[in-house]
Amino acid sequence: METVCLVPGNALRGSARLPGSKSIAQRLLLAAALAQGRTRLTALPSSADVLAARGLVERVGSSLSVLAPAALAISGLPPGPHRGWRAEEPLELGESGTLARLATAAAALCGMSGREMTLRPGGTLQQRRSAPLFAALRRAGVPLEHLGPADGWPVRVRPIGPPSELVLEHPISSQELSALLLALSAWPDETQVRVAGTLPSRPYVELTCSVLEQMGARVLGSEACWSVRGPMRAPADPVRIEPDASAAAVLLAAAVVSEGEVRVEGLGSRSAQGDWRIIEFLQALGGDCAADEQSLLASGRVQRTATLSLEGHPDLAPVLAGVGAAHAWRGGEALRLEGLGTLPRKESSRIEVLARGFRQAGLEVRHGSDWMEVGPRLASSAQPVLLDPAGDHRMVFAFALLGLVRPETAIAEAACVTKSWPGFFDELCRLGARLATR
Numbered sequence: 001m002e003t004v005c006l007v008p009g010n011a012l013r014g015s016a017r018l019p020g021s022k023s024i025a026q027r028l029l030l031a032a033a034l035a036q037g038r039t040r041l042t043a044l045p046s047s048a049d050v051l052a053a054r055g056l057v058e059r060v061g062s063s064l065s066v067l068a069p070a071a072l073a074i075s076g077l078p079p080g081p082h083r084g085w086r087a088e089e090p091l092e093l094g095e096s097g098t099l100a101r102l103a104t105a106a107a108a109l110c111g112m113s114g115r116e117m118t119l120r121p122g123g124t125l126q127q128r129r130s131a132p133l134f135a136a137l138r139r140a141g142v143p144l145e146h147l148g149p150a151d152g153w154p155v156r157v158r159p160i161g162p163p164s165e166l167v168l169e170h171p172i173s174s175q176e177l178s179a180l181l182l183a184l185s186a187w188p189d190e191t192q193v194r195v196a197g198t199l200p201s202r203p204y205v206e207l208t209c210s211v212l213e214q215m216g217a218r219v220l221g222s223e224a225c226w227s228v229r230g231p232m233r234a235p236a237d238p239v240r241i242e243p244d245a246s247a248a249a250v251l252l253a254a255a256v257v258s259e260g261e262v263r264v265e266g267l268g269s270r271s272a273q274g275d276w277r278i279i280e281f282l283q284a285l286g287g288d289c290a291a292d293e294q295s296l297l298a299s300g301r302v303q304r305t306a307t308l309s310l311e312g313h314p315d316l317a318p319v320l321a322g323v324g325a326a327h328a329w330r331g332g333e334a335l336r337l338e339g340l341g342t343l344p345r346k347e348s349s350r351i352e353v354l355a356r357g358f359r360q361a362g363l364e365v366r367h368g369s370d371w372m373e374v375g376p377r378l379a380s381s382a383q384p385v386l387l388d389p390a391g392d393h394r395m396v397f398a399f400a401l402l403g404l405v406r407p408e409t410a411i412a413e414a415a416c417v418t419k420s421w422p423g424f425f426d427e428l429c430r431l432g433a434r435l436a437t438r
Helices: 022-034 048-059 097-110 123-127 131-139 174-184 202-214 245-257 274-284 316-329 350-360 393-403 414-419 424-430
Strands: 003-007 013-015 038-042 063-068 071-075 117-120 144-146 155-157 165-169 190-196 218-221 225-229 261-265 288-291 295-299 307-309 335-338 363-367 371-377 385-387 409-412 434-437
Touching: 003 393, 022 038, 022 048, 022 071, 022 097, 022 174, 022 202, 038 063, 048 063, 048 097, 048 414, 097 117, 097 131, 097 155, 097 174, 131 144, 131 165, 131 174, 165 174, 174 190, 174 202, 174 225, 202 218, 202 274, 245 261, 245 274, 245 295, 245 316, 245 393, 245 424, 274 288, 274 295, 274 316, 316 335, 316 350, 316 363, 316 371, 316 393, 350 363, 350 371, 350 385, 350 393, 393 409, 393 414, 393 424, 414 424, 424 434
Parallel strands: 013 261, 165 190, 307 335, 385 409
Antiparallel strands: 003 409, 003 434, 038 071, 063 071, 117 155, 144 155, 190 225, 218 225, 261 295, 288 295, 335 371, 363 371
């Protein structure tokens, strides 16, 4: 599946089959590896990011047992005198920024004293940085040695015990605060994390807090000060991972783009995943959408444009950009997206990749460092195009939404969706899309 081309014309209809949440799964896997007792997890997704987290959990010394194809039991390795994470071989991070940040803080603050660990990136992660997180750990006394670019990975850490306080200055990602809260939750004493500057994408920190509380930790926080007290303990009952809200957003958007109807069960307005609010954004564009505590429904079509602020929901930006592109191709007005300041530091420089692809497809695109406008349509006809997602799974999702309405729209490197959703194109086809593989 190197290159795929969607054939427009079919409305997507049905009940979506979604993988478990990648974000929740990664957090739970690392939390279980730090917790007291044996944690059972079910409905684990098989994405590349989650497989990398599973491999890391085994490598640091936690015992992992496969209970079923999508179920694991993890015996944690909590920190303390003469115990904690340890690894003789490098910890492989894959391409996951979430895993890289969570694992770096956990290795630094929850590793066995005196046992150095090396964390090694793959693919697009080699270009990503996290200066505020590394600076916070250095201020706390953690010896760090970057083996590649400054403030990036690979990095070698020498673990220390829990600091009395951590200071995170001007974070560039919510994952940096999440990483510190996760690591500190493994310890029994209360610790504070002070945040200087604006915290981006707070809903993802709230997701982390939900996972930590599920594991028995207590987390309280405001914008500037967060307190956390552990230790984490394995829940008595198995923990089932709910469907991935970011994946759900793609199919719900596809329903509106294709003028169909898609329902998502097991994910609703009570979810700790903020991306269920795709429903609200699609409603703002005229879609016939609804949410209750246990399900999400999207149908209808885009009937108007709007200015949408996505500061708390960066993973919805590519999806809504794809919706805007499809609307513009049909003759609609431009859609403006704001609050996109974290997008240039993702797996790709997402604003630039989206802009380049949509322009190639015949749409006008204007953008700055934290905003973009998609539309109107410039081309009078659809010339064949091959859009390059720059190895970024969420760019494939955005281009696929445009491909539901624009003929002759092919996507290169489509296999990069395995990072988060290996079965993405299979699910699109099951719901009614037609796909031509080249």
